[in-house]
Structure formats: C-alpha cells, structure tokens
Amino acid sequence: MSRIHYLLRNILIINKIKNDPYIGLLELTDYIEQTLTLRGIEDAGISRRTILRDIQSIQTDFGIDIQYNRQRQGYFIEDLALRSDVEQFLDSFDVFNALNMEAGVPDFVFAEKHRPRGTQHLFSLIHAIKNALRIRFSYEKFQGETLSERYLEPYALKECRGRWYVVGRTKGQQDLKTYGLDRISNLDVTEERFKKDASVNLSEKFRYSYGIYSSDEYPVEEVVLSFDAEDGRYLKSLPLHPTQEIIQDSKEEFVIRLQVKITEDFIMEILSRSWSLKVIQPASLQERLHNIYQSALKR
Template structure:
C-alpha cells in the first residue's frame, strides 16, 4: 500500500471516530467503513485487528490523538477536537488524489475540473526562499501590460485563492508588500541576497480579515451584513465566505450573514456573482455600489 494511502487510512480512522462524538465503535464497523466508504478498499482486500492496533500507536505519534477502548463497546477518541485546518486540508487533498486514481472502467462516471492552475512549479522554490529569507528575481507579466517586467522580491507567504496560487512578497527596493500570481511568473531565479520580513509582519494573521488576495493598508476591516435568498444562503452556509462568518437570521424568507472583512475588489466581484440573490445591508457604501452596478448592468429602462 502506498505510504500516502497508509497515512490516509489513519486519517479516516480519526475522522470517523470524531464524527460519532465520543460514541464507541466496534472494530468491525471501523473496518467496514474503511473498506467500503473510503479509498482504503481500493488498495486492501481486508483490514485486520493487528493492523488497527499498529495504526492506533502511529496516530498517537503523528497527531497526538489517543484512541481508547471501551469494554464490550468498541473504540473512541479521548480527544474530540477536530484536526487543525492545515492537517485536515492535507488529508482532503490525499483523499481526492486517491479518488481520482480510478480504474479506467469508472472514468465515464467522474469528471474532474479540466483546468489546472499555471505556475505550480514555482511553489517549492518560493517556499524555500521564504523559509531561508532569500531574495528571488523573476519576470512578471500583468494581464493588462504587453511586456513582462523584472521583479526582485523577498517571498513571505504562499496563498491559494479560487484555485490559483499567489505569493505575497516584499519589494526589495521599497519594502512595499505586493501579491503576485504564479501563473504570470516566468524565469524565476533564486539569488544570493537575503532579506528580513517587514517589522511586525505576521504571516498567520496577515490575511485573517481579507477575502481573497487583497489586503488594503489604508483602510480597516468592517462588518459586512449580507441578506441572501434562502437557496443561495444555504450554499453560503455549507461553504462559508469567510472564517468570520456568523448567522444573524435564518428563516424561510431569508438568511442574513455577517462577515468581518476588508471591502476589496475580490469581495465586490464575489457579491456581483450572486446577482439578485444577495443584498448588502451594511455598510452603506458597499450597498450603494452594488445597487449602482446592478442598475448599470440593466441599462436604460
């Protein structure tokens, strides 16, 4: 069994036990779940108790999560908190990768997104440069410019948004922070020069109040209150717009959500994509802008 699938199996055990919220599961139920409802069954014809015992120990070592036994009932988690978001995302990526490795006969039943983001070959070099405080140089082609320009920057943070990857970096000569799409980078070179992050920069919180890749430096985040039609609102509930999202009202007529975010181009384009299915209740400036955009799109009466 490939090492990644071995790790995935252990994740599925933790995930399943977390889902039952402290209830003990017999080993036979855990085995059935692994073999019938996950990618584990694609690699193994069976799953033995002795393998489960080894997995239990490795789960402690890898994740710090203890699986305990309850006599005559089964196994349960001593810890009930979910995995950290970064670990959860990693395992989800493993699961998707394994799922897409389907036998050819099953291909007609699955259609993955055909588009793939460009520039992924730069992820590892940029990550190494960010870790080492190493300056990089590349050619950058803006969509609205005819010629590429040289950029010399210190990478600070890699960020994904809408299936594309970006690098937040400090411009070497000015210290200004800028975000670059990896799909527009060409001829990336690591240099011998080093840099230090700007004073007070914290990669873990820089985008905390931002929707997308834009974070204004001359404005503060604010409460944005949105009113969705029920159907579209349920989509927003199942896939939150932002980590700060809170439900204010939920009934048969409407769903109101509050976000604490910057008013940015990315956020405004997201709101436009909902058409008449969303109204902005606050702040007034954002509400007025959305009304004006819809009126302009409708054209003269």
C-alpha cells in the same frame, strides 16, 4: 521519486495520523503504499524507513509535531489544532493532486477543464520560503504589459479561487505584495538569504480580507447581507468568510454579518448570488452594487 510524490506522502501521513491517532508504523506504511497505488503511483518504493524519515521532515516542513506513544505503540500529533494556513494548504494540495493523478482522471469524473497554471513553481517557492532565500522572476500583469523583472523576499503562499500566489517583500521595502504564480516565468531561487521580519503576521493581515487583496487602503467594515433560504443552506455549509455570523435563519430569509474588507474580489463573489442578495449595510455597498447593475442594464 518526484518532489510531488514526496509532498503527497507527507500530506497523507499527516491526515492519516490526525484521523487515526496511535496508528502503528506497519499499518501506516501499508496505508501510504496502498493509497499511492490507488492514485496511480506504482512502484513507490515505500518502506518503514521512508515513513520514519518523512515523519522527521514533517516537523521541519510543516511545523507539525508527530510523536510516538510507546504504551499505545502508535503515532499521534501533539497539537491537533493545526494552523488554518496549514489546513488550507493540505486541503488545496490534496484536491489539486487528486485531480492530476498520473494515471489520468477516469471518465466518470467531470472536473473543470481550466486548471491553474504556475503550480510547477510551488515546490521551489516552498524551498525558498522555508530557507529564507530571495527569488527572481519575470512577471506579466493581467493588463498584458511587457514582462518585468522582480526580486522578492518570499514569506508565504496563498491560494484563492483556484489560483496560487506568492506573498513577499521587495528588498528594502515594507509593503507586502502578492504575485500570481500563473503569471510568473523564469523563476530563480537564489542562494542569497534574507532575515524575515518577525513582526510580519500574515494570518492577521489576511484575517479580514476576501481574496488576495489585503492592502490597508481597504478599511474593515461591518457588512450585513440577506439571502433566501436556499442560498442560506449553501452559505451554512460553505461560509462566505471566516467572520461570518448568522443573524437570522428562517424559511423566508437567511441573514449574516461579516467583518471584511470590501475588495473587488468580495464584490464579485456576492454578485454571483444576485438572485437572492439584499445588502442591508453598509449604504456604500448598496450604492456600489446599484451602480454596477445600472451600468449592466445600459450596455
């Protein structure tokens, strides 16, 4: 059975136990088998022994503690508050896998035609990160330069706008760098182990970032934006950033406050809502957007 099926089983188990606590082993096994069949994976060979092994591996792979309650004869997750990075990975992988079923996408599902490249590296990178193994790969920048060889100590995977990135350090350097999986080739997971720096807090590093850029050259700024009510409904259901705070929500105007690094990714995102966008602060962002609009008009 392929590694993608193995990881998919684990994700299905986590989500099922999270949403249906104290589910029994037999019911859980039947659910996993039926769900895999619906996703076009026939002859999955799922047994109760398989599920028990998966439950044990989930602790190692995801750091999620699944316990068995003898009194209620079912499984539950010890700490339901899953880390946000784990939640995001589970959601992203599930969507990716749902749209890449082996049986093919049915003709009534109209998914975007562009699919991210590089996802074939995910499992090798997960293995390298879990086991603190250095990796080598060839990398091509967007500028179309010749391939360069990279030697990296991988710390994490990050998904942004449909693209996957590996985050890590070059040996002997302190700066964390990100590399798009779609521009990686000749990936080699070496047998060389490295000691992870316990002071590296990636959740904090990306806390105020938008997109993949997290460099300290971008200061964290308070940003206040105004939109019309229609855009407001969209931004309530899908916030622009985790720090989003609603200041005003009326029939005329929807105003939010963010604490964010004003990166190129952030600017591109708010430009996509230009028809109703008004930048209240900071003035530097107002000026930057003004220059972008002026430049566009002159073309």
